[in-house]
Amino acid sequence: MEDAELAALAHAGDRHAFGQLLWKYAGQARRVARTILIDETEADDAAQDAFLAALKNLGRYDPDRPFGPWLLRIVANAATDRHRRRKVRSTEQISPQARSALPRPDQAAEWGEFRDALEVALQELPERRRIAVVLFDVEGYSHQEIADVLDVPVGTVRSDVFHARRKLREALGPWRSAEEEIV
Amino acid sequence: MTGSPFGHEQDQELGEALKALLSGDDEVGFVQRVLARVSEIPNGFVLRLTWWEVLGAWARPGLVAAGLGLALGATIWLSGFGSGPVQTTVLGDPLEPPDDSVFPAALLAQGEPPDLNEILVIGLDLR
Numbered sequence: 001m002e003d004a005e006l007a008a009l010a011h012a013g014d015r016h017a018f019g020q021l022l023w024k025y026a027g028q029a030r031r032v033a034r035t036i037l038i039d040e041t042e043a044d045d046a047a048q049d050a051f052l053a054a055l056k057n058l059g060r061y062d063p064d065r066p067f068g069p070w071l072l073r074i075v076a077n078a079a080t081d082r083h084r085r086r087k088v089r090s091t092e093q094i095s096p097q098a099r100s101a102l103p104r105p106d107q108a109a110e111w112g113e114f115r116d117a118l119e120v121a122l123q124e125l126p127e128r129r130r131i132a133v134v135l136f137d138v139e140g141y142s143h144q145e146i147a148d149v150l151d152v153p154v155g156t157v158r159s160d161v162f163h164a165r166r167k168l169r170e171a172l173g174p175w176r177s178a179e180e181e182i183v
Numbered sequence: 184m185t186g187s188p189f190g191h192e193q194d195q196e197l198g199e200a201l202k203a204l205l206s207g208d209d210e211v212g213f214v215q216r217v218l219a220r221v222s223e224i225p226n227g228f229v230l231r232l233t234w235w236e237v238l239g240a241w242a243r244p245g246l247v248a249a250g251l252g253l254a255l256g257a258t259i260w261l262s263g264f265g266s267g268p269v270q271t272t273v274l275g276d277p278l279e280p281p282d283d284s285v286f287p288a289a290l291l292a293q294g295e296p297p298d299l300n301e302i303l304v305i306g307l308d309l310r
Contacts, residue, residue, distance in 0.1 A: 015222070019214075022218065023214055026213055030206070030207045030210075031202065031206060031207075034205045043207075047213070048213075048216060051217050052217070052224075055224075119204055122201070137193050137198035138198045138202045140198075168197060169197075
């Protein structure tokens with residue numbers, strides 16, 4: 001069944017239809033929320049808020065447009081709102097020193113280390129670039145769909161994806177070099 | 184992560200790494216949690232919201248349509264019932280020969296193009 005059809009049924013009170021949409025988009029919603037909030041628990045809370053908000057606002061969904069970007073826009077808004085409301089402790093911010101404390105690339109490139117480096121690099125990106133690169137490279141949305149999610153021009157999305165990729169690759173370059181040396 | 188940052192296609196390697204980093208562990212638990220919250224919302228809440236939304240959505244176009252209908256009805260009543268016999272339409276029927284040879288509908292029905300002076304006479308109302 002198409003998303004628009006499920007959304008119409010869910011809007012009419014069909015909880016099973018809403019459940020199907022929830023199963024389909026739970027992963028994406030949680031990843032987008034986590035892209036913004038970093039903390040997994042908070043991200044899940046934001047994603048949950050977003051699903052409930054989406055359910056209550058299904059009447060405003062335009063069935064002629066794809067459901068995913070509409071939902072993810074609500075998710076991004078919920079996560080950003082939560083992020084702004086919470087008092088950011090200084091210890092939560094990633095300092096440049098934290099990055100240099102990561103294991104050197106000449107040490108074994110374990111997945112855990114790579115994952116840490118990726119997480120730090122991602123956190124160092126501006127929020128909008130983080131969302132743009134995740135929606136493009138992870139979730140496979142088009143530039144236009146991401147523009148709809150972020151409410152910015154398509155050119156801005158292209159630029160955000162470009163800069164985010166370049167930054168992530170720079171940060172992960174040592175790991176790549178290490179892998180190439182091993183090969 | 185071997186693709187160019189300029190690339191317009193997904194970077195599969197970077198995408199998979201980010202996906203592994205950002206994906207939560209217990210998706211089933213998350214879905215069940217959200218569904219439990221949804222079940223706390225009374226069913227009527229959604230239906231009641233729908234009812235109001237439908238009314239709200241129809242209120243403005245409904246009023247406009249009613250106004251247009253009233254205006255149209257008044258116009259028909261005033262022009263039709265208020266002025267006696269039914270008037271001939273301005274252009275008339277192009278298939279019926281009109282009384283006046285320079286009537287616009289007659290010009291359209293003619294096999295040959297009309298004379299420019301005839302059109303100017305009609306247009307400038309010089310008859």
